[in-house]
Amino acid sequence: MDVDPVPNTLAFPVAPSSSGLPKIDENSALEVKAPKQVLIELLDVLEGHVENLRKEAIKLEEDRDSLLSSLDSVRNSDLLSELAENERDDVLHYVDRIMNRCHTIELKIHTQRDKPQEEALHQINHLIDCLVVGMKTDPDGTHAKCVAYMNACSSNLVQGITDKNFESALLGCTIDDQKRVKKRLQGLLSYMNKLTVSSDND
Incomplete structure (x- = not known):
């Protein structure tokens, strides 16, 4: 999942990690600020990433629920009554296939x-x-x-x-x-x- 980058506003050097998140450059960070302040400011930046991640996850959860709701409305559509039995079965099987696929997406935001x-x-x-x-x-x-x-x-x-x-x-x-x-x-x-x-x- 892509998360919008949080600007680095730290007043001490950081080294980029493979994930793009900031890491302390311990060789030079302690020359600028006290260790606790260095760690607290880094944690502030990481907390911003966590909140962005939660927002993205909640948005994905809402998108999935919206898709399931739309599929359910197709399943209960009055248009189905206008179809021949074999056509109706084809449509309902198609709906079930998509819904089952959608249910494989599990998101849990505690x-x-x-x-x-x-x-x-x-x-x-x-x-x-x-x-x-x-x-x-x-x-x-x-x-x-x-x-x-x-x-x-x-x-x-x-x-x-x-x-x-x-x-x-x-x-x-x-x-x-x-x-x-x-x-x-x-x-x-x-x-x-x-x-x-x-x-x-x-």
């Missing part, structure tokens, strides 16, 4: 959480899972609830009200989890809106 943050995230995931289940049994009510959850993620209301219970649980999550939850809800709301448009056109 987010450090304490016990209350784990519990808050568990509560949030349960509430969102209930939305997914409710899409079939009560699409209008589920859409309104999804909007209320989205309002809890933003200072600008989409429409309607904010779900205070969801907001309280969300505030108990880490910043990284809050961002992921918002993007997950945005994708879910977009999917619901597409279903509504499709139903209106039938």
